[in-house]
Amino acid sequence: MPVPVDLKKAVLQRINLNFSNSIELYLLRLDLIDTDISGNKWFKLKHNIIEMQRQKKNTLLTYGGAFSNHIAATAKACKIYGVNAVGIIRGEEVNNHTLNQARKNGMKLFFVTRHLYRNKELLKQYTLQHFSENEIYIVPEGGANTLGAHGSKEIADLINVPFNYLVMACGTGTTLAGVASVLKTQQKAIGIPVLKGAYFLEKEIISLSANEALGNFELCYDYHFGGYAKYTPELICFIHEFKKQYNIELDFVYTGKMMFGVFDLIKQKYFPDNSVVIVIHSGGIQGNLGIGL
DSSP: OOOSSOGGGOOEEEEOOSSOSSOEEEEEEGGGSOSSSOTTHHHHHHHHHHHHHHTTOOEEEEEEOTTOHHHHHHHHHHHHHTOEEEEEEESSOOOOHHHHHHHHTTOEEEEEOHHHHHOHHHHHHHHHHHSOTTTEEEEOGGGOSHHHHHHHGGGGGGOOSOOSEEEEEESSSHHHHHHHTTOOTTOEEEEEEOSTTOTTHHHHHHHHTTTTTTTSEEEOOSOOTTSTTOOOHHHHHHHHHHHHHHOOOOOTTTHHHHHHHHHHHHHTTOSOTTOEEEEEEOOOGGGGGGGTO
């Protein structure tokens, strides 16, 4: 299967901290592998596309919000592989960079009410009323299924230095489920949920990993900044300062919150001295254009 992203660009970049000399910090630059299918998105889509082809389906249908990196990445991937793409979008119809880019890449968008979107059974009924089950291959929101977690295991193969902790932002927890399942005994995955009150994620992660991630991860819930796609002046200021100091762009939905959390955890001595910490840049920069950041 041809790979539509350039994995050679997924470099480890050292982050020199001016407030700590006891932690060795690296950023895995998955944001550089492609403009649209950036970060962890390809890893979650890869095995779903393979399975779709095996089933001889001609349309990939998936779900997401108006700023969804998953929607943008799926649209581009489907265009590359020459299959139809459908996106079921949460909320009222809007025009923004994310959705316009998905449209340009050939994805057909359908907007549903937030109430319908929240009710998984009603959403399933809506989907099957409008699309033939024989033609569509459904990928859950954020690529959150066992195939998405399976593909995420490959992210760990891109890290070529010994490390103690691997940190990532969490939406559905799929990437963490995959990565945590292949870590060594002395290593741990740290997830920073970007949703408010996302305490359900622990069970989701264990389930997505088929229990392989059990005991290999921990979640830090204090860095959601109000909830999914919510932000504060403090977060925006941090994103600007980080770019000024390291020349690396972060997004306000995922990686900005994650990196803010990592810096705060280091200041709180969460990581033991002399720890090597790898942080995954999961892309999603296109989302910043939606708020003019």
